[in-house]
Amino acid sequence: MAGKNPWGGSSGGSSDDGDGSDRPEGDKGAGKGxxxxxxPSGPRNPWLPQxxxxxxxxxxxxxxxxxxxxxxxxxxxxxxxxxxxPGGPNFRxxxxxxxxxxxxxxxxxxAIIWLAVTMTHQVGPREQGMVxxxxxxxxxxxxxxxxxxxxxxxxxxxxxxxxxxRQNAIGEGGxxxxxxxxxxxxxxxxxxxxxxxxxxxxxxxLAEPEETLTEVAESAVRAAVAETELxxxxxxxxxxxxxxxxxxxxxxxxxxxxxxxxxxGVEIARTEAPQQVIEAxxxxxxARQDRERNLNEARRYxxxxxxQAQGSAAEFNEIYEQxxxxxxxxxxxxxxxTMESVLSTTDKTIVxxxxxxxxxxxxxxxxxxxxxxxxxxxxxxxxxxxxxx
Numbered sequence: 006m007a008g009k010n011p012w013g014g015s016s017g018g019s020s021d022d023g024d025g026s027d028r029p030e031g032d033k034g035a036g037k038g039x040x041x042x043x044x045p046s047g048p049r050n051p052w053l054p055q056x057x058x059x060x061x062x063x064x065x066x067x068x069x070x071x072x073x074x075x076x077x078x079x080x081x082x083x084x085x086x087x088x089x090x091p092g093g094p095n096f097r098x099x100x101x102x103x104x105x106x107x108x109x110x111x112x113x114x115x116a117i118i119w120l121a122v123t124m125t126h127q128v129g130p131r132e133q134g135m136v137x138x139x140x141x142x143x144x145x146x147x148x149x150x151x152x153x154x155x156x157x158x159x160x161x162x163x164x165x166x167x168x169x170x171r172q173n174a175i176g177e178g179g180x181x182x183x184x185x186x187x188x189x190x191x192x193x194x195x196x197x198x199x200x201x202x203x204x205x206x207x208x209x210x211l212a213e214p215e216e217t218l219t220e221v222a223e224s225a226v227r228a229a230v231a232e233t234e235l236x237x238x239x240x241x242x243x244x245x246x247x248x249x250x251x252x253x254x255x256x257x258x259x260x261x262x263x264x265x266x267x268x269x270g271v272e273i274a275r276t277e278a279p280q281q282v283i284e285a286x287x288x289x290x291x292a293r294q295d296r297e298r299n300l301n302e303a304r305r306y307x308x309x310x311x312x313q314a315q316g317s318a319a320e321f322n323e324i325y326e327q328x329x330x331x332x333x334x335x336x337x338x339x340x341x342x343t344m345e346s347v348l349s350t351t352d353k354t355i356v357x358x359x360x361x362x363x364x365x366x367x368x369x370x371x372x373x374x375x376x377x378x379x380x381x382x383x384x385x386x387x388x389x390x391x392x393x394x
Contacts, residue, residue, distance in 0.1 A: 123157035131168035133204045137161050143205060163208070167201040170269060173215070175222055182279060183227055189235040194275040195248075197222050197255070199268050206265030214264055218255075221262075222271070225254035244273045 101107055126147060128134045134147030136154055140161045147154075147162065154160040175181070176194030183193050199218060201207050211217050229250040230238060237243030251271045259266050278286030328335040 120156050124153055124155065126152045126154060126162050126164070128152060128164060129166070131166055132164050133167050134162045134164045135204050135208060137163070143209065146204060165201065165204055165207075167204055170198055170200050173197045173199070173219055173222070174274075175219060175226075177274070180279065183230045185230055185235045185238055186232055187234045190279050191230065191235060191238055192275065192277040192279055193226065193230065193238075193273065195222075195226060195251075196272045196274055197268065198270045198272070199266050201265060202267035203265035206263050208265075210263040210265060214266065217262065217264060218259070218266060221255050221258045222251070225251045225258070226271075228254060239276050244276070248273060 099107070101110075126134055128147050128149045128151075130149045132149060134152065136144040136147060138144055138160060139158060144154075144160060147164075154162060174194070174196050176192075180192050181194055182190045185191055197218065207214055226247075229247050232250075233243060233247055238247060248271045252268050255268045255271070259268065277283070324335070324339075
């Protein structure tokens with residue numbers, strides 16, 4: 006064994022066959038015959054990858070640093086394809102204590118969870134659930150509470166809030182011109198409030214129930230406005246009348262279609278003239294406001310005169326009642342009051358003649374003349390007085 010290379014070659018440069026290789030006796034003749042194509046035997050170099058320890062001519066080659074680290078990674082030497090190990094394709098799930106597999110147990114647990122989740126449905130107090138077979142044919146309606154159905158996808162449940170009040174705004178963001186009964190155009194926008202009355206009809210009767218609701222609302226509004234004059238549409242009382250008519254027309258049409266929708270109300274948000282005539286329209290509105298103001302002032306003056314007349318009539322009735330009780334006294338008192346009211350505006354003073362005074366003394370005239378008499382002139386200065394002398 007001395008001088009023998011453990012990797013298959015001799016260490017001293019001599020061998021039994023003289024070619025520097027360690028071959029069995031059966032291969033020596035082949036080696037001597039120059040047959041280099043035959044695969045030589047002997048142990049493989051452990052530092053070389055499998056099948057890569059020989060050169061193209063069949064002779065062994067030494068290991069290089071590239072061969073050593075060629076199949077190594079951060080985690081260590083890479084495993085050969087098809088190799089076993091915990092993470093390889095030959096990994097087996099651990100068995101139960103009895104030697105049986107855990108796979109049926111896991112499948113059963115997953116199936117139970119899937120059935121429990123897809124068969125139990127919680128429906129809220131304001132909701133309803135519609136059950137269909139495979140998402141197509143209607144089966145039944147689920148009421149609020151806990152309900153059970155066949156598992157998905159045999160039965161599919163669609164839960165909807167049927168009590169929620171929904172709103173559709175129509176005519177906002179642009180002109181929505183509608184012809185009134187007196188051949189005028191008005192720009193109208195309105196809001197429709199509705200909810201689901203029948204979930205089955207809402208889902209199956211119409212292809213697009215919300216679009217149908219919008220079209221029905223537009224038709225009902227145009228029909229109601231066409232029966233009303235412009236002034237009525239613009240006034241508050243007229244708006245309320247139009248809103249009531251629109252809601253009734255909409256509900257009648259939707260019930261005829263079987264839409265399953267209940268119209269809760271219609272509210273007119275904007276009523277304006279078209280943009281082309283907005284200035285003239287504003288002038289007309291200003292004139293109407295002036296007319297209303299003048300009418301209100303006239304009505305207020307009328308009420309004042311009426312109140313005064315009623316007060317005078319009541320006063321006359323009271324005097325008449327007193328006159329009936331004492332005619333002579335009441336007649337004299339009326340005479341004195343009348344003469345006092347008449348003579349209080351004259352410039353004469355009348356006194357009785359029994360006391361020996363002049364019957365007529367023009368005191369107001371004397372007073373008036375005294376007021377009209379000019380003021381006395383001022384005394385002349387000393388210079389003027391001397392010059393005159």
